[in-house]
Amino acid sequence: MGLRLHLTLAVVITFLLGAEKVVGFPKQPVFITHIEDQLLEREERDLSSGDYEYGSGISDNGFNSTEEPKLTEPWIPPPAKIGSLHILSTTTARFTNTSVTSKLVNRAPVAQETEVTIRLPDEAFITELLIEVDGKIYRSIVETKQKAQKIYDTARERGQTASQVKQTSEKHNEFSVSINVAPVSEVKCTLIYQQLLLRKKGFFTNKISIRPNQIIPDLKVNVYITEPQGLKEVTYWLEKEGNELKQEQQASITSSNKAHIQFQPSKEDQLAQSEHGIVGDFVIKYDVVHPISGGKIEVVNGYFVHHFSPEGFSPVMKHVVFVIDVSGSMSGTKIQQTRKAMLTILDQLREGDTFNIVTFSSGVTTWQSEKMVPVTPNTIKQAKSFAEALRANGMTNFYGGLQRGVSLLDTFHNSTNNIYVEKSLSIVIILSDGQPSSGITSTELIKEKSKEAINGQYTLFTLGFGNDVDDTFLEKLAGQNRGVYRKIYVDSDSSLQLAGFFDDVATPLLLKIEFNYPSDVIDNNIITQTDFPTYFMGSELVVAGKLANGINEVTAEVIMTTTEDGILGTLVKGSAQRSETTMLSHHVVGNFTQRLWAYLTIKELLRKRLISDDSEEKEQSKSRALELSLKYHFVTPLTSLVVVKPDGTNDTTGEKPTPRDDHLERPGPISHLTRNPPALQSYPHPPPNSGHSQYGPYGPPMNIMSSMLIPTARSATPRLSVDSDPHFVLQAPNGNISLCFNIMGNPGDIFNLIKDPELGLNINARVQSATPHPELLKRHQVTTPDLAKRTIFDQMAITTPSHRILVTSSSVTINNLALPWTSDWSIVNGNFSIDIREGKYLYVKMKEDVELIVMLHAINAHHPGKSDYLGLYVEKGDGFSQQVHGMIGQFQHNKVYLYRESIRVDTNQDKTAILRVNDRTVKVLHASRDVLLTGAIQTCWFASNNGYGMIDGEYTDYLQDTLFVNI
Numbered sequence: 001m002g003l004r005l006h007l008t009l010a011v012v013i014t015f016l017l018g019a020e021k022v023v024g025f026p027k028q029p030v031f032i033t034h035i036e037d038q039l040l041e042r043e044e045r046d047l048s049s050g051d052y053e054y055g056s057g058i059s060d061n062g063f064n065s066t067e068e069p070k071l072t073e074p075w076i077p078p079p080a081k082i083g084s085l086h087i088l089s090t091t092t093a094r095f096t097n098t099s100v101t102s103k104l105v106n107r108a109p110v111a112q113e114t115e116v117t118i119r120l121p122d123e124a125f126i127t128e129l130l131i132e133v134d135g136k137i138y139r140s141i142v143e144t145k146q147k148a149q150k151i152y153d154t155a156r157e158r159g160q161t162a163s164q165v166k167q168t169s170e171k172h173n174e175f176s177v178s179i180n181v182a183p184v185s186e187v188k189c190t191l192i193y194q195q196l197l198l199r200k201k202g203f204f205t206n207k208i209s210i211r212p213n214q215i216i217p218d219l220k221v222n223v224y225i226t227e228p229q230g231l232k233e234v235t236y237w238l239e240k241e242g243n244e245l246k247q248e249q250q251a252s253i254t255s256s257n258k259a260h261i262q263f264q265p266s267k268e269d270q271l272a273q274s275e276h277g278i279v280g281d282f283v284i285k286y287d288v289v290h291p292i293s294g295g296k297i298e299v300v301n302g303y304f305v306h307h308f309s310p311e312g313f314s315p316v317m318k319h320v321v322f323v324i325d326v327s328g329s330m331s332g333t334k335i336q337q338t339r340k341a342m343l344t345i346l347d348q349l350r351e352g353d354t355f356n357i358v359t360f361s362s363g364v365t366t367w368q369s370e371k372m373v374p375v376t377p378n379t380i381k382q383a384k385s386f387a388e389a390l391r392a393n394g395m396t397n398f399y400g401g402l403q404r405g406v407s408l409l410d411t412f413h414n415s416t417n418n419i420y421v422e423k424s425l426s427i428v429i430i431l432s433d434g435q436p437s438s439g440i441t442s443t444e445l446i447k448e449k450s451k452e453a454i455n456g457q458y459t460l461f462t463l464g465f466g467n468d469v470d471d472t473f474l475e476k477l478a479g480q481n482r483g484v485y486r487k488i489y490v491d492s493d494s495s496l497q498l499a500g501f502f503d504d505v506a507t508p509l510l511l512k513i514e515f516n517y518p519s520d521v522i523d524n525n526i527i528t529q530t531d532f533p534t535y536f537m538g539s540e541l542v543v544a545g546k547l548a549n550g551i552n553e554v555t556a557e558v559i560m561t562t563t564e565d566g567i568l569g570t571l572v573k574g575s576a577q578r579s580e581t582t583m584l585s586h587h588v589v590g591n592f593t594q595r596l597w598a599y600l601t602i603k604e605l606l607r608k609r610l611i612s613d614d615s616e617e618k619e620q621s622k623s624r625a626l627e628l629s630l631k632y633h634f635v636t637p638l639t640s641l642v643v644v645k646p647d648g649t650n651d652t653t654g655e656k657p658t659p660r661d662d663h664l665e666r667p668g669p670i671s672h673l674t675r676n677p678p679a680l681q682s683y684p685h686p687p688p689n690s691g692h693s694q695y696g697p698y699g700p701p702m703n704i705m706s707s708m709l710i711p712t713a714r715s716a717t718p719r720l721s722v723d724s725d726p727h728f729v730l731q732a733p734n735g736n737i738s739l740c741f742n743i744m745g746n747p748g749d750i751f752n753l754i755k756d757p758e759l760g761l762n763i764n765a766r767v768q769s770a771t772p773h774p775e776l777l778k779r780h781q782v783t784t785p786d787l788a789k790r791t792i793f794d795q796m797a798i799t800t801p802s803h804r805i806l807v808t809s810s811s812v813t814i815n816n817l818a819l820p821w822t823s824d825w826s827i828v829n830g831n832f833s834i835d836i837r838e839g840k841y842l843y844v845k846m847k848e849d850v851e852l853i854v855m856l857h858a859i860n861a862h863h864p865g866k867s868d869y870l871g872l873y874v875e876k877g878d879g880f881s882q883q884v885h886g887m888i889g890q891f892q893h894n895k896v897y898l899y900r901e902s903i904r905v906d907t908n909q910d911k912t913a914i915l916r917v918n919d920r921t922v923k924v925l926h927a928s929r930d931v932l933l934t935g936a937i938q939t940c941w942f943a944s945n946n947g948y949g950m951i952d953g954e955y956t957d958y959l960q961d962t963l964f965v966n967i
Helices: 010-017 035-045 145-157 267-273 333-347 377-388 398-414 418-422 443-454 471-479 494-505 592-611 615-632 774-779 785-789
Strands: 084-092 095-106 112-119 124-133 136-139 141-144 162-169 174-181 185-196 203-210 218-226 231-240 258-263 280-288 296-300 303-308 317-325 354-360 364-366 424-432 459-465 485-488 508-516 522-527 531-536 541-547 553-562 566-575 639-644 720-723 727-731 738-742 750-756 761-769 791-799 804-807 811-814 817-820 825-829 832-837 841-847 850-857 869-876 896-905 911-917 920-931 936-942
Touching (some): 141 145, 141 615, 296 592, 303 592, 354 398, 364 398, 398 424, 398 443, 418 424, 424 494, 443 471, 459 494, 471 592, 485 494, 541 592, 592 615, 615 639, 727 936, 738 920
Parallel strands (some): 317 354, 459 485
Antiparallel strands (some): 095 185, 112 174, 162 639, 218 258, 354 364, 522 541, 720 727, 720 869, 791 804, 791 869, 811 817, 825 832, 841 850, 850 869
16 A cells, blocks of 8 residues: 655646645545554554554553553655746737646655646636656647546556646636656656737736745746737736735837747745745736727638727717615625725716616615716716615515616617617626525526517626626626626625726727628638627727638728717738748747637637527537537647556657757746645645644643633534544534544444434444454454454445435445445536545535545455444535434534533543533543544544433434434
């Protein structure tokens, strides 16, 4: 058995995300055990018999006697070494290729795996991952998620060096990155992602995250920009996390359309930022020349891209209805930030615009009934007074508020000159932090009725405030009504997020923009979106497509509506770019026009799939997006990327690296690795704090003059467990103290551990004898009677509304399907999921806040005292109902208090105290227990006599007739 150390891909992960999430599972946790568990766990730890020295025995209450046992220290492999971090970002006509390169050294004699979650810029796709081992480069392939997973799992089982990247969320640009490094080997990793830089507030921004979590001896960032349209301004700065101050520096522009920026901080420079080095983003901001014309067309290798961002037009008049959720859940910070944002937003309205404000909770309120209000200094002042008085209470009548907003625009349009209306933009902006709970509550019906009411006349923008909103519903609602959805995160700058969104759409310049290309020069089946409802100041519209065979020149007619001239047509010409031009110099993205077309097309197809309610259209969009993702090597919600170093000595599949003067000039590969914090070393979850003094978590005994009952702060997710012989370790639900007790029972006894009638969950466990063979007792010279009659749980039965799960040491049977422990597998059904990992962890998840782990302890088959057994851990229990009970279930809600003045320490240094559990008191002894899931030692207050006084009733009250019961 080996030890798996969880490592972090510092560049691929910490660099890109800044906060890694280790979700791997230990192949073999390291245990530090006390004497009462040494026999039972000896073979599981795979340690020689000389590793422990036994104390003088075990006292009647099950605790260590006064002689302290010697503990075996866990072996930890040498940490990974990080020598360099090189980042290359190359932008060609807004299309950006960023690569990150680093090296991981595994000096351990066992393969090591990391699986983490990363989040890239919203518009980015990962397109390549390379592994360089022994001077050979192994390139990744993109497959469907299922096929890529199978390839990676096979490589991992064989102990091969391998890595996998897959997108884990369609709502965020979030990915899971896994890498398995062979024993005693070095790996250089390269991760590449591509994105189209979007123009916002008049600038393109490339934000490169740098969060290696340590000082890097060789840290270098190179940024190259090539813009055929001409560069107007380029600035850059280091934006430190949590620090809004920035020092912009001007970059030099060469030959009017190129810029090069290099950032190479020394170790001293990094240390000046923080003890962990740089924690922030390297930001590059620039703009291009924008004439009043139809834009700029670039043509490369038969594909074209058309950028359109004219300046000089007068703003289009707009009519805006702000629809604001003021239900009870908006109270506190949310309503304060909303009030603050509205004061800023109202100042951005211009004379000539009209507006109104609608609020909704259980009912609906309109600031100025039945009319749109012209923008004047006086109306803005009145609106600010209304906004400052916003208060939150009641339920969420979402559709009622939206319907009122649409009705105000209907009335305005029906009473206004049609030409005036056609040259203006009408917008509804709705902000909500929850799901509909009053009026019409069906989101499907709301979408249907909203689309019918808006009827393509207005633009609907939706803003979701916080984590309780239905993001998919709000995104579909906006998408089906010519708008977009924006997530607003609840923090100190929520008001800036809200005001920033309005700033993006505050100044419409053009309406109903159409791009027309001659049908004989383009392939009409290979072109992105060509009609857009609005062009906002400071933004940019982009069209990409394929030219017909043999064509190398294209013209475009752009038709649009402006405030002054109505319909305006502009003729635009573009010609093919030759290889001798600056466009095809060394620092550009190869075939960028074709890749940009594929990139935009996939984005459009995924959006269409998301917002469509037509099943056939959704399937067609999915199929086409998958086809393009595979062809152009993009990691999307439909695909995964995997790279495997072939096993064997005759490997000839790897490519030898191409010698270059400066490897940073290659617009490809890169990545980086670092060690996890020690608290996470080899465990699937951080171990509980066990760093108490000899007196435990409360320090030395206290002299309190008057009787004092001290409740402690509530733990967010109390951890409950039962394992070993069997001993129970329980976190008090209303405090930070732990409780423990043992239940011996008799072989064949079945005990109820958890019963929640409302949730439909029941867990029973069967007791079996774990009596060691006499040879084992003799070999270790142990004669303690208690060890000769130990018991364990050898079977567990989990009953849910839809599943009956029988867990034994040989298999896990779900309904009538028997599955072995020897291979990883998972079953997912809505919010319910079951997973086996590493041959010893069974994860059962009933919903987001109810998660259980059954741990298998498989003792060596040749051991004379072999007794495989099971442990149960409640990892998340906040979703249990108030009715939950059972031997451990009751402690989800039981009220537990410690009488601090009752703490005493006797001459043997044994500490005792009095606990109150609900309405009864129990004498307890301060002790410690092993949490076998994490390998930590947990101090706890122990109740003897099968937990009498600590549990409700007596332990025999929890006996059951059968393993499975009907809930």
